[in-house]
Amino acid sequence: MLHAVAPELDSLIGADVLVLGYIQSKDGEITFVGSKKLLSKIEKFFEINLVDEVSFFTPTGKAGEVNEIPVLHDDATVDRLYLLGLGDQSLTSYRTAGAAIGRKVRGKAIEIISLCAESAPEIKAHGVSALLGAYSWSLKTGKEVEIPRIGIATLDEKTVTRASVIAKALYTARDLVHTPSNIKNPLWMAQEAKKIADECGLAIKVLAGKQLAEFGGLRAVGNSSPTPGPRFIELSYIPRMRGNSAAALPHIVIVGKGITFDTGGVSLKRPYESMTAMKSDMAGAAAALATISALPQLQPKVRVTVLMMCAENALSGSAQRPSDVITQYGGTTVEIINTDAEGRLVLADGLAYAVANLDPDYLIDIATLTGSATLGLGRQYAALYSRDEKLAKKLMEIGEESGERVWHMPLIDDYADSLDSDVADLNHAADKGDYSAGSVTAALYLEHFVGDSRWVHLDIAGTGRSENDSGENVKGGTGFGVRLFIDWIVSLS
Numbered sequence: 253m254l255h256a257v258a259p260e261l262d263s264l265i266g267a268d269v270l271v272l273g274y275i276q277s278k279d280g281e282i283t284f285v286g287s288k289k290l291l292s293k294i295e296k297f298f299e300i301n302l303v304d305e306v307s308f309f310t311p312t313g314k315a316g317e318v319n320e321i322p323v324l325h326d327d328a329t330v331d332r333l334y335l336l337g338l339g340d341q342s343l344t345s346y347r348t349a350g351a352a353i354g355r356k357v358r359g360k361a362i363e364i365i366s367l368c369a370e371s372a373p374e375i376k377a378h379g380v381s382a383l384l385g386a387y388s389w390s391l392k393t394g395k396e397v398e399i400p401r402i403g404i405a406t407l408d409e410k411t412v413t414r415a416s417v418i419a420k421a422l423y424t425a426r427d428l429v430h431t432p433s434n435i436k437n438p439l440w441m442a443q444e445a446k447k448i449a450d451e452c453g454l455a456i457k458v459l460a461g462k463q464l465a466e467f468g469g470l471r472a473v474g475n476s477s478p479t480p481g482p483r484f485i486e487l488s489y490i491p492r493m494r495g496n497s498a499a500a501l502p503h504i505v506i507v508g509k510g511i512t513f514d515t516g517g518v519s520l521k522r523p524y525e526s527m528t529a530m531k532s533d534m535a536g537a538a539a540a541l542a543t544i545s546a547l548p549q550l551q552p553k554v555r556v557t558v559l560m561m562c563a564e565n566a567l568s569g570s571a572q573r574p575s576d577v578i579t580q581y582g583g584t585t586v587e588i589i590n591t592d593a594e595g596r597l598v599l600a601d602g603l604a605y606a607v608a609n610l611d612p613d614y615l616i617d618i619a620t621l622t623g624s625a626t627l628g629l630g631r632q633y634a635a636l637y638s639r640d641e642k643l644a645k646k647l648m649e650i651g652e653e654s655g656e657r658v659w660h661m662p663l664i665d666d667y668a669d670s671l672d673s674d675v676a677d678l679n680h681a682a683d684k685g686d687y688s689a690g691s692v693t694a695a696l697y698l699e700h701f702v703g704d705s706r707w708v709h710l711d712i713a714g715t716g717r718s719e720n721d722s723g724e725n726v727k728g729g730t731g732f733g734v735r736l737f738i739d740w741i742v743s744l745s
Contacts, residue, residue: 253423254379254416257365257407261293262602264365265328265585267403268587270294271353273368274337276313282306285338286367298323298333298412304712306335315339316352346374347381347655350726354385354402360424365405372411376380379404379415380422380735384724389422389430391443418738422446422731423622424448425535429717429729433513433531438562439480441510441534445541445560449487452548457659459484467605468579472588474563476571482563484602485510485537489547489556491745496729502744503555505612506544506737509595509619510537511561517571517591517607534597535716536618537562539733547736552745555688557610561598577676581605583701587673589681595621596680596697604703613706614643617698618712618733624690624712633659635711637695643706654735655724658710667693671700704734 256265264270270296273285282303284291295302300323309319317337321724323330334353339345357364358582369378373411382402390397404412422425427442428436442458449456460483464471467484474482511533514521521527537560544558572578576588578597582604586597606612625635634651636658638644642658651658670682670693676701678700695709718725 253420254383254412255401255403256402256407256409256412257405258407259290259295259367261290264405265297265325267330267365269332269334269364269737270330271334271336271364271366271368272302272439273336273349273366274302274313275341276311278304282311282313285341286370290367295481297328298325302335304479305478309692311337313337313339314546315348317343318352318586334364338368343373343377343653344655346378347724350378350381353387353553354382355405355678357402359398360400363401363403365403367405369404369406372408372453372476373653375408375411376415376418377405379412379589380419381724383419385421387426387726389427389726389728400662409669410660411473417546418735421542421546421738422734424545425538425731425734426729428538428541429532429535429731431474431531433564436531436534437477437480437511437564438474438483438510438512441512441537441560441562442485445485445487452545454544454548455488457486467601467625468581469586470561470563471642472576472578472599473511473517473565473594473738474574476568477564477566485562487541487546487558487559487560491551491553498555501553501555503557503611504556504614504744505559505606505610505614506540507559507561507599507606507615507617508537508540509599510534510543510560510623511595511598512562513562514565515567517565517567517594518573519591522669522673529717532717533620534562535620535712535729535732538729539618539712539737542731542734543737543741547741550738550742552742554741554744556741557606557608557612559602561602563598565594567598574708580701582608584678585676586681587676589679589683593681593694595619596694599698599703602652603698607701607703607705612705615707616710618710620713620716621711622691622694622713627692629659629714631714631718633657634715635659635661635691637643637661637663637709637711638707640706640708643708647708647736650739650743651713651736654739656715656732656736658736661692663691663695663699664689668696671697674728
């Protein structure tokens with residue numbers, strides 16, 4: 253994925269492309285970033301002046317601005333230099349710059365080495381984003397897609413390895429989301445989780461059929477597509493050498509929504525065109541699975557359990573109907589109002605199961621849950637709900653550092669009566685009242701199932717999928733949540 257290269261001339265000139273970063277002051281002065289001694293050697297070796305070369309292009313210096321120049325030397329395979337603007341050298345700028353060079357080499361079997369990042373946070377941000385920019389996914393036949401090889405000039409191999417592990421996890425999440433739903437059903441999700449568990453040394457348990465008798469929400473949604481039917485997937489991570497004392501470690505439980513396709517059920521989605529992106533409605537489960545896949549390599553000293561609530565929300569003779577009453581895990585009865593509000597039903601089962609059986613110190617759920625979250629925050633921030641102000645603040649800070657930004661939204665108690673029902677304990681669609689706060693009322697519904705847990709709900713309806721092919725993202729699944737979760741989990745150990 254990503255590799256470290258010694259920051260020495262002899263180690264660099266075997267690549268195809270070197271990436272050199274620069275900043276530009278307000279008065280137009282250009283300065284290249286990195287070891288002055290090494291930069292001087294590169295200039296002398298290729299008989300160039302870097303400032304003169306980049307000045308030819310009248311650059312702005314903004315992050316991600318790339319200018320390319322040819323170079324030639326009999327003793328080097330390098331034939332191009334990418335002169336890369338680093339903006340204000342913030343982590344955001346390093347991510348933007350990394351994504352730019354990744355996209356420039358996407359689909360090309362070449363090796364590039366970046367000399368732009370020096371500190372560990374810069375290396376991590378720059379390296380991960382370079383790989384994200386280079387990501388591609390396709391089922392096209394014919395010529396096999398070429399894959400670039402990306403290196404970072406540094407002696408800090410530990411940070412480069414960590415960045416590579418995170419990027420690999422993000423690729424896993426994106427691959428899962430991009431897979432079309434005629435291939436990706438709940439059984440397929442369980443099989444993919446089993447492959448990852450076996451590869452990474454994780455414990456896994458899968459429930460199906462009669463084993464799901466207590467999971468009223470998962471069955472109500474998933475039985476609309478009885479072949480293969482819904483799946484409850486539980487994966488567990490315990491750090492090496494700590495098995496006997498695992499109970500003393502903090503326990504994090506992550507519940508992911510895994511709707512492999514969402515037609516809306518009987519309450520069919522409108523406009524119908526909005527259905528075409530619904531293969532991504534399992535992005536929460538994908539992020540959760542990808543996160544736990546990275547932990548055996550990083551070895552944080554915590555316990556982590558992932559619950560993937562997988563179902564297809566189909567339109568069929570066995571689909572749930574508006575006015576049905578179901579029983580969620582743990583016994584709460586729920587009146588079904590709108591079958592397109594299915595995500596909270598499967599999540600509620602997972603949250604209630606975690607409280608009853610897993611004794612979590614932290615209980616997190618992640619889901620592409622409501623269009624309302626996108627209306628409120630756009631596609632740059634996920635909506636975060638929690639009563640724990642300290643935990644919410646920590647996740648917001650880590651989100652800024654990781655590049656996956658979240659915004660702490662209010663759980664407004666005045667809206668709770670929207671969940672009242674005449675015939676059951678709750679109505680799941682906040683049908684009572686007209687508060688125009690769909691993301692908030694969905695979170696209030698989920699809160700009924702978390703007990704006294706330190707709970708966080710992440711609504712990634714906007715951030716989990718990109719509508720454009722630009723920057724770090726290709727059009728489709730983004731893998732949002734993976735960087736945020738990994739960085740937070742590591743910070744706890």
